[in-house]
Amino acid sequence: MSTDQIMQLTYLVLLGAAIGGSAIVAGRSNMGKMAQQAAIWALIFVGVIGAYGLWEDIRQDVNPSQSMVDARTITVPRGFDGHYHLTLDINGTAVPFIVDTGASQMVLSRRDAARAGLDPEALDYSMAANTANGIVRTAPVTLDRVALEEITDRNVPAVVNGGAMESSLLGMTYLGLYERIEIRNGELVLMR
Template identity: 35%
Template sequence: MMRLIIVLAILGFGLAVLLFNHDSGRSFGMDNDSFGRMITLLPFAALLSVGILASRRSLSESVRQIAWWLLIILVLVTGYLYRNDFSAVGNRLLAGLMPGRAVVVTTSEGGMEVILHKSLGGHFETTVDVDGVAVPMLIDTGASSVALSFEDAVRIGIDPANLNYTQTILTANGRATAAPIRLAQVAIGPIVRQNIPAMVAEEGKLDQSLLGMSFLSTLGSLQMQTDELRLRD
C-alpha cells in the first residue's frame, strides 16, 4: 500500500507541475517533455530504493533485486526507443498471418510504401477505399482499368440507372459489358489518387472488384516478389 502511495504521489506531483507550467513549456529548467519522461521514471527509482531498504538483511538479496530492477528498466527503455520498429514488425507479422492486410512502411528516401502478402488462393487482395467506402479488391496488372462489380458499385452509391454499358470486357465468367465511370478517390493506406478512370461490370458478371492499371500506373513503383507485393507512392 505504501509503495502505491509513493508512486501516485510522484505522478501527481509531476502532473501538477506540468499543468502549472504548460504555457511556459519548461519545468525546473528543462522542457516539459523531458520533465514528463523523468517523472515517469522516478516511481521505478523510488520502488527500487524501497526494495533495497527492505532487504538490507542480505547483501546478496539486495544485489539480486538491483539486478532485476535494472533489467526491467532496460527492457522498458529499449521498448520505448524502438517502439516504431516493434510496431513495424508487428504489422508485418499480422500481414503474414492475415493476407490482404496492407502494411505501411516508410522507405529510406522518406516515401510511403504499402506491402501486401498473397492470399491463400495465390492472389494479391486487399481492402481499397473507394469514394469513402471499403471495397475488397484483387490486384490485377492485366486489367487496364479499375473494375467494380455491380454490387460494389451500388454499395458506394453509384446509380445503375445512370450507367451506359458501352464497353466489352473479358471476365472469369466470360464476355460482359461494362459502363465507364470516374471515381472521385481511390486509396490504399496513405496512397491516395483522385479522379481515377474505372468501369462497372454488368450485374452478375464480375465476382470481385479489380484494382487495375488506371490506378496502378500512377504509382512510383510496383514490385512483385514471391509472396509479397510492394506499392510505392
Template identity: 35%
Template sequence: MTNDPWRPPSTPISDRDSRQRAYNRQDRVSHMHRSPTRMGRLIAFLVGIALLMVGLSLAFPVGSAADPHFVRALIILVIFGGTAAFWSRSSLWRLARFAGVWILLILGVASFYLYRSDFSGRFMAALDPSAAMTTDEGLLVHRSRDGHFWLRAELNGVSVRMMVDTGASNVVLSPDDAERVGINNGILNFDGRAETANGSVRFARAQVETFGVGSAVLNDVPVTINSAEMRGSLLGLSVLNRFSSFEFRGDTLILRP
C-alpha cells in the same frame, strides 16, 4: 597456600563468553574467505558486461554504441549491477542465472523495439491479409491463401476488397461494389464490351472522387462497372501505374508512392 588479599578474585569464564569469542574468530575467518569471492563476483560481472556489449554491437551494429542513451544505460548498469554483484551473498551460479534472464529480456525488448514495424505488419497480415501495410519501403500487400493478392481500398470513403490484376487495364467494379461506393447502376450506360475468360461482357464507365490504398490517396480515378456479377472487384494498371513503381517479391506486393 594463603590467599593474597590484594589480588582480585578470579572469575570463571562462562559458556556465553566462550561462544562469543569462538563466533568472533569464525566471523573473521569467514570474512577473509569472502573477500576473494566478492572480488571474483565483481570480475565475473565485468566480464558479463563486456560480453553483453559485444553481443549488442554484433546484433545491432547501426551506431548503437555511439548513442548517448545507450552509453548512459550501460554506465547505470555497470554502477548498480557491479555494486549488487560485489555485496550480494548469493552464489556466483545464482547471479549468473539472474543475469542471463535479464540479458534475454533486454535483448527481447530491444529486438521488438527495433523491428516493431515488421512484427506489426506480420501480425496485421495474419489478421487481414488484404490490409495494405505502410512501411519505409512502401505499401506492402501479402499474398492471400488462394494465391492472389487482395487489398482493401477506400473508394469514396467505402472499404472495398479488390484483387490485384496486372492483366486488367482499369479498375473494374462489381455491380454490388459500385452501388456501395455511390454509383447508381440504374443510370449507367453499359455501352462497352470486353472479352474475358468467361466470354463477352458489357461494362459502363464512371469515376470515383477518392481512391485510397493504405496511406496513399488518389483523386478522380476512372473505373469501369461490370454488368455481370463478379467474385470481387479488380484493381488494374490504371491505379498501379499511379505509383512510382510496384514490385512482386515472393509473397509480397510492394507499392512505392
C-alpha cells in the same frame, strides 16, 4: 466502483461460490480428478485471455493484410488463394479488390459500385470488355476519391461490370499510378 458494479461483482462471486460448492460436494469422493479438471479449465481460461490480449500482435501472422511501410510504400502479402487482395477506400467506403495486372481497367462489381455511392442501374453500359468468360458490357465511371492507406487519388477512371462478378478487380489504370510495382518474397510492393 459504483454500487451497480459492486452488486454485479457480489452476484458473480456468490454464483461462482454456489457452482464451486456444488462441484465440490458432487465430486468429494474423487477430489484428485476434480482438481485436475479444474486446473485444465483454469489453463484454458488463461489461454483464451492471453490470446485475446495478444491478438493484435499475432493477427498479421494469422490473417496477413496490406500495410504501409512508409509514406510512399505499401506491401501486400499473397493471400491463401494465391492472389493479392487490397482494400481501397472509394468515396468513403472500404472496397475489397483482387489485384489483376491482366485487367486494363479498375473494374467494380455492381455491388461494390453501389456501396461506393454509384447507381449501377443508371449507368450507361456502352463499352465492352473481353474477359475469360467472354464479352461483357461495362460502364465508364470516374471515382471522386480513391485511397490506399494514406495515398489518396482524385478523379480515378474505372468501369462497372454489367455482368455477374464475385470481386472487384484492381487493374492497370490504378496500378499505373505507382512508380514501381514489385513482387518479392510472396509480397506485392507498391511504391509511389
